[in-house]
Amino acid sequence: xxxxLIEDDERLTRLMVRVLAREHxxxxxxxxxxxxLDLALRGVYEVAVIDWMLPGRDGPSICRGIRAARLPTxxxxxxxxxxxxxxxxxxxxGADDYLIKPxxxxxxxxxxxALSRRFTVGEGDGSELRSxxxxxxxxxxxxxxxxxxxxxxxxEWNLLEYLMRHPGQALSRQQILDYVWxxxxxxxxxxxxxxxxxxxGKLNLPGQFDPIQTVRGVGYRLAPSAV
Numbered sequence: 001x002x003x004x005l006i007e008d009d010e011r012l013t014r015l016m017v018r019v020l021a022r023e024h025x026x027x028x029x030x031x032x033x034x035x036x037l038d039l040a041l042r043g044v045y046e047v048a049v050i051d052w053m054l055p056g057r058d059g060p061s062i063c064r065g066i067r068a069a070r071l072p073t074x075x076x077x078x079x080x081x082x083x084x085x086x087x088x089x090x091x092x093x094g095a096d097d098y099l100i101k102p103x104x105x106x107x108x109x110x111x112x113x114a115l116s117r118r119f120t121v122g123e124g125d126g127s128e129l130r131s132x133x134x135x136x137x138x139x140x141x142x143x144x145x146x147x148x149x150x151x152x153x154x155x156e157w158n159l160l161e162y163l164m165r166h167p168g169q170a171l172s173r174q175q176i177l178d179y180v181w182x183x184x185x186x187x188x189x190x191x192x193x194x195x196x197x198x199x200x201g202k203l204n205l206p207g208q209f210d211p212i213q214t215v216r217g218v219g220y221r222l223a224p225s226a227v
Contacts, residue, residue, distance in 0.1 A: 001116055001138065001161075002026045002179060004048040006036030006062060007078065008055060016049070019105045020112075024141045026158065028182055033057025037065045044179040045073050046116050046165070049108075052079035052090065060093035067094035074115035078103075129164040131222055134203065134211060136161055145203055155180060156199050163212065163222040170215040196220055 003020060007013045008031045017027050028045070030036035033054040040048055040062065048066065052059040063075050077095040090098055097111050129136040133146045136157075143150040143160065152160065162179045163171070173189040180195070181187045196212060204210050211223045 004045040006030045007051045037062045040066050043071050047074045049076045063094035170218045170221045172219040
């Protein structure tokens with residue numbers, strides 16, 4: 001799962017990143033509202049966790065910007081404001097959920113898991129992504145095709161997860177770069193082709209259907225039925 005954290009409290013940010021990393025989440029951080037909105041509009045995040053009070057642009061304004069762009073990102077607002085009118089204001093701005101500071105990290109994780117279920121492919125409780133016989137166990141951080149376990153590197157995992165969260169959608173090389181290599185600079189687009197080749201080598205045995213389709217002039221697409 002890729003999460004955007006927009007929070008200007010550096011100590012809280014460090015703690016939250018550490019907790020989320022233990023859940024195998026990839027977390028990008030912004031410490032001000034303008035940077036946070038710019039990152040959010042890239043459209044590569046399943047969940048954005050947004051503080052209300054931020055330098056440059058406040059949380060409700062960020063939520064409205066994300067919703068105006070019609071992005072499906074789930075939005076969790078963090079705030080010390082506990083009054084009913086404040087909660088209503090945050091939800092009206094486009095937030096999906098609201099968490100009042102101070103909070104327990106267990107509750108934060110539970111709310112993020114609940115929000116992320118909207119991105120789950122197929123049926124289930126949000127703990128797995130499935131496309132045909134390809135399965136990602138998000139809690140156990142394991143992958144398999146049919147009964148065969150897949151030994152994926154972290155980069156291969158992130159690549160397959162991104163494809164599986166967008167079944168049937170043609171994803172450009174730039175979109176894939178933004179998701180899989182978001183923390184790295186000067187990564188060339190052909191790196192996507194290299195890792196697609198690596199991933200295909202692990203997914204497909206001789207004679208098996210290749211669920212990853214090349215979309216000429218665009219990038220790649222995961223076939224809706226990988227069987």
